[in-house]
Amino acid sequence: MARRPTASTPPPPAPVRHEVRVASLAGHRFGVRIVIARPVATQRVSLPAWIPGSYLIREFARHLQPLHATQGAAELPCRQIDKATWDIDCDPRRALTLNYEVYAFDASVRTAWLGDARGFFNGTSLLLRVHGQEDEAHELTVRAPAGRRDWRLATSMTPVTVDARGFGRYRADGYDELVDHPVEMGAFWQGDFRVAGVPHRLVVSGAPASFDGARLLRDTQQVCEAAVRFWHGGGKPPFKRYVFLLNVIDDGYGGLEHRASTALICGRRDLPRHDSPASAARVGDGYITLLGLISHEYFHAWNVKRLRPAEFTRYDYQSENHTRLLWFFEGFTSYYDDLLLRRAGLLDDAGYLKLLTKTVNQVLQAPGRQVQSVAQASFDAWLRYYRPDENTPNSTISYYTKGALVALCFDLTLRQEGRTTLDEVMRALWQRCQGGPMTEDDFAHTLAEVAGRRFDREIADWVHGTGELPLKALLQAQGVQVLEEPSQLAQTLGLRVAEGDGLVTLKMVLDGSAAAQAGLAAGDEWLGVEVPATPRTKNADATEVSAWRLTKLDDLPLYAGMARQVTALVARDRRLLRLPLALPEKSTTWRLAAREHADASAWPAR
Structure with missing residues (x-):
């Protein structure tokens, strides 16, 4: 959380100092400079291949543009060892400086973004790890971009000397901490509150004019207070400050936890508006989903960032x-x-x-x-x-x-x-x-x-x-009624479909389902259905069928009528197939409801 410099004497420069600047807004590139005060004779550096909390190798080094190393005026060769690791032979008696740029055009919470409206980065996407010095103090200095006087900076990293907008010098106890504080830059909305005396900040980028910031701030505080009571009763949380970084886009959802902050994404329609009902439960499913995301990532500050798998005691990046x-x-x-x-x-x-x-x-x-x-x-x-x-x-x-x-x-x-x-x-x-x-x-x-x-x-x-x-x-x-209600048709058949432009395309076919037994497969275009005709007279031909074009899955009962056996007409790799489909009886899904006169003070209220 950015704050003005205090009157106390700032600590001396850290052994590893990172500086981030905007190299090109239009080109979506951050510039990075690293000064290693005490390098070793062959200094190894690397960029992480993944970010903790998102368990997939993402190869962040593919966005790193040429690495340059210097000592004084002398340029040193950077010898690449593998996809994300470099060795630099240098004089260990002199500071080693590294310069490079990183392409930042991923709007997710996992990597880095830079554009005309905002900038955002996780340290795992930008900041090289200096091997052998991971436990030394690290600094991060973020420079204000030229021509963006309305931009501010928000992060949960400990500030050393920063200006009124938050740009300046920050400090971390080691590399793990350095890369565990994402950074948001832009002309964002922000609000503050305290929980158990600990300052919290909510930062929102991209919100429309109808956004009710006071409402989201109040509800977020209630979530945080409930979490702190859960873990500590009347005690304090295990961090000195906490920052929510919420990026609002047209349509999206996601979050990533950090030790004293979280990066979040939601859709604009999920935000509370000034004309919203007073009750959170009546605002809409989108807002409840957003509050659940906030609750989830905040709970992670305890459960996975501190209380964590033994395998995560020390990350292998x-x-x-x-x-x-x-x-x-x-x-x-x-x-x-x-x-x-x-x-x-x-x-x-x-x-x-x-x-x-x-x-x-x-x-x-x-x-x-x-x-x-x-x-x-x-x-x-x-x-x-x-x-x-x-x-x-x-x-x-x-x-x-x-x-x-x-x-x-x-x-x-x-x-x-x-x-x-x-x-x-x-x-x-x-x-x-x-x-x-x-x-x-x-x-x-x-x-x-x-x-x-x-x-x-x-x-x-x-x-x-x-x-x-x-x-x-x-x-x-616990006094909960378990009611069974009819499933939607896709679930009854065992399908996941995509509909649009008059086409029904199968995305998934569930094992053991009627669709699977008929031989339907993912990727099929379900074009139509043949239905046995109902005989109009005693001597009518019972083998006569009627064929219908299917443009919506939910139209199937309209055409099938009382028939329990139909033929699905599908296109698969340009081949036309006729597949016999036995229509199952209605399946059911669960609906949970509280029994009348149940104890409202018991689970789940407490």
Whole structure:
């Protein structure tokens, strides 16, 4: 969070000093300069291949433009070792200076962006790692762009000497911290509040004139207060400041957690407007989704940034860092993000159960839940989660959604047994691991200590197994009605489709479904349907059919009538096929609702 320089004497220059400037707004390029005060004779530097929190090798070095090294007036050769690593032979008695540019044209929360309206970067995309000096103090100086006097800078990094707009010199204790504070620049809206005495800032870029900033600020504060109460009761959070960096675009969604900040993206229609209803639950699903995203990423400041997998004790920035615990760090966070909205008073029970219904159905409608455990899905995140394809729902399960339901099952089981809750387990785990690295054994032992019994069977079945979770019984025991309602036609058939320009294109076909049994495949264009004609007289030809052009999937019942067997007419690689399709009986999805006279002060309100 930027602030004016204080009267205290600034610390001496750090051994590794980074400087970032705008090289070209039109060319979307940042300029970077690094001064290494005490290099070694062969100094190795590298740019990360991924960013913590987003488990995919992204090859950030592909955007780095020629690296130049100098000592005084002498230019030194940079010897490239691999796709993202360079060695520079130099005089260790003299400072080594590196200069390069980085192309920044990715509007996601993971990398870097530079354009006429704003600039944004994560350190993993811009700042080379100086091998052997990762634990030395680092500095980052960000220069104000010429001709942009309305631009300001926001970051959660510790300021040393910065101007009134936030540009200037910042300091980090090491490289891990340096790259864990994203930077936003532009003519953004901002607002401030405090939680347990700790300053928080909300920065919003790209909002329209109708944006109700006061509303979002107030609701965000309520979310943060609920999270801090959850972890610390009346204590303070484990950071000195926190910054939300929200980029608003026409349509989008996403977030990435950091130790004292988060980078977020939402659609403009998801923002609260000055004419919005007073109740958050009545504003609309988009705004509730945004508040859930804010809740999710803020909860991560504890659960994954501090309490984290033992495999993340020290990041390897050049290759995959596998863990089988994302079901806990992403799944449990996904459970609590919506639950904290309920506890903050931003949702009522009906609104919360609507969100939970969506999560339950996402899992129940994925055949992959019976193929892959959430522990294996966690390990495979680098291979599968960020590379979905037409077979994804058949072969894998989301550690976000099923992980959230695993958390729900633990919580409701503990509440039913009457000795404790998952809240108490999470707080005890924080104390056991001192807010640091943890293993699955830490979770199992803490669960046993707090609950008074071991949960080995539940962990084996729910985390490492592929059987169904005991959701219905646990929910009903908490006074929740589990209602079954007709599914949409695509789900009944076992399809995911895209519609447009009069075409129905199959995107996914679920294993075991009527569509799969008919031989339909992803990529097919479903052109029409043949339906046996209903005989008009006793002697009429029963083999007569009527053929219909299909432009919307939901028109299928209109044409099929009472027929239970039709023929799908599809185009596949320009071939026309006739595939017999047995129309199934209606399938059902879940809808969760609170029973009348249920205890409103119990779960999920507390």
